[in-house]
Amino acid sequence: MTSCSYARKKLTSLQYFQRAYAVKQITDKFQIPLLIDDRLDIAQAVGAAGVHLGQKDLPVAVAREILGPRAIIGATAKTLTQAQLAVEQGADYLGTGAIFPTQTHVETVRTSVKTLKQIKQSVGVPVYAIGGLNAGNVAAVKPAGVDGVAVVSAIMRVADPQRAARELRDQVLTIIG
Amino acid sequence: MTSCSYARKKLTSLQYFQRAYAVKQITDKFQIPLLIDDRLDIAQAVGAAGVHLGQKDLPVAVAREILGPRAIIGATAKTLTQAQLAVEQGADYLGTGAIFPTQTHVETVRTSVKTLKQIKQSVGVPVYAIGGLNAGNVAAVKPAGVDGVAVVSAIMRVADPQRAARELRDQVLTIIG
Numbered sequence: 001m002t003s004c005s006y007a008r009k010k011l012t013s014l015q016y017f018q019r020a021y022a023v024k025q026i027t028d029k030f031q032i033p034l035l036i037d038d039r040l041d042i043a044q045a046v047g048a049a050g051v052h053l054g055q056k057d058l059p060v061a062v063a064r065e066i067l068g069p070r071a072i073i074g075a076t077a078k079t080l081t082q083a084q085l086a087v088e089q090g091a092d093y094l095g096t097g098a099i100f101p102t103q104t105h106v107e108t109v110r111t112s113v114k115t116l117k118q119i120k121q122s123v124g125v126p127v128y129a130i131g132g133l134n135a136g137n138v139a140a141v142k143p144a145g146v147d148g149v150a151v152v153s154a155i156m157r158v159a160d161p162q163r164a165a166r167e168l169r170d171q172v173l174t175i176i177g
Numbered sequence: 178m179t180s181c182s183y184a185r186k187k188l189t190s191l192q193y194f195q196r197a198y199a200v201k202q203i204t205d206k207f208q209i210p211l212l213i214d215d216r217l218d219i220a221q222a223v224g225a226a227g228v229h230l231g232q233k234d235l236p237v238a239v240a241r242e243i244l245g246p247r248a249i250i251g252a253t254a255k256t257l258t259q260a261q262l263a264v265e266q267g268a269d270y271l272g273t274g275a276i277f278p279t280q281t282h283v284e285t286v287r288t289s290v291k292t293l294k295q296i297k298q299s300v301g302v303p304v305y306a307i308g309g310l311n312a313g314n315v316a317a318v319k320p321a322g323v324d325g326v327a328v329v330s331a332i333m334r335v336a337d338p339q340r341a342a343r344e345l346r347d348q349v350l351t352i353i354g
Contacts, residue, residue, distance in 0.1 A: 015233075
């Protein structure tokens, strides 16, 4: 799954729409569902598969009502309470993190993996780990039994995104299922 | 008509939704249609009458497709070209300005009122003047034959909004119709 984000770039709605539209042409070509970060209207505008909602975005229940039962709606859940609420409201999957807020805070890793595991064990939807993950450290989330991982920097901020994606994929396949 | 804006405040989507919801309770009470600035998803989330779109927001045609024929869709048009395009795409009304970018630029007033008039004469939808207008200067747009005016500061940044609104309304009624 590929998602398209605008929050950090402070794009205008028009720019976000244009970027999402361009990404949609690529994801369509490879038959990959596209999720839009935060903005339901942009998702509708480009015919995306759904949205990913953070805790500062529209509530999942409101999004479900607007987008209907077929849309994919994901939610960020940093705690067990947030996770359960999101699923009750109709989230199809959860993104949980950040696992590595910075790569030096080892304690944070342990705490988050424990929470990840609790969340995974308490909800009936797929749970994806997120936050500072890459091919070199993703093994840390193995004990949580997550369904996959979500990354930005690991692919977007490296010299060779294709190679990084391949390496990450290989690593992820060894820790899930 | 009342509109609800978030752009300048840099609200999160959740905050904008909550604020729009609160404003909707008030506009419903007085049976005033509520328009949401920019965000179609927030408009849908609170059941607003429609949206107002600037040149940096989603295109009017895209918004019309998402919101359907019954929604009110307004567009900001600063030039005749923008005005005609917005109406072709399905805008129900136009907001044109800024008439007074600052209250000292008298030349800007003349130019904008001329453009206002051209726009009003060339489109078949209501045209509202906007930008630095208040009870004291709104008479300047009379030659344009606009259908009304839109304000923020004239009401929101004064000590007595109710009185300012009343005075503005009285003035506006003398220059339209």
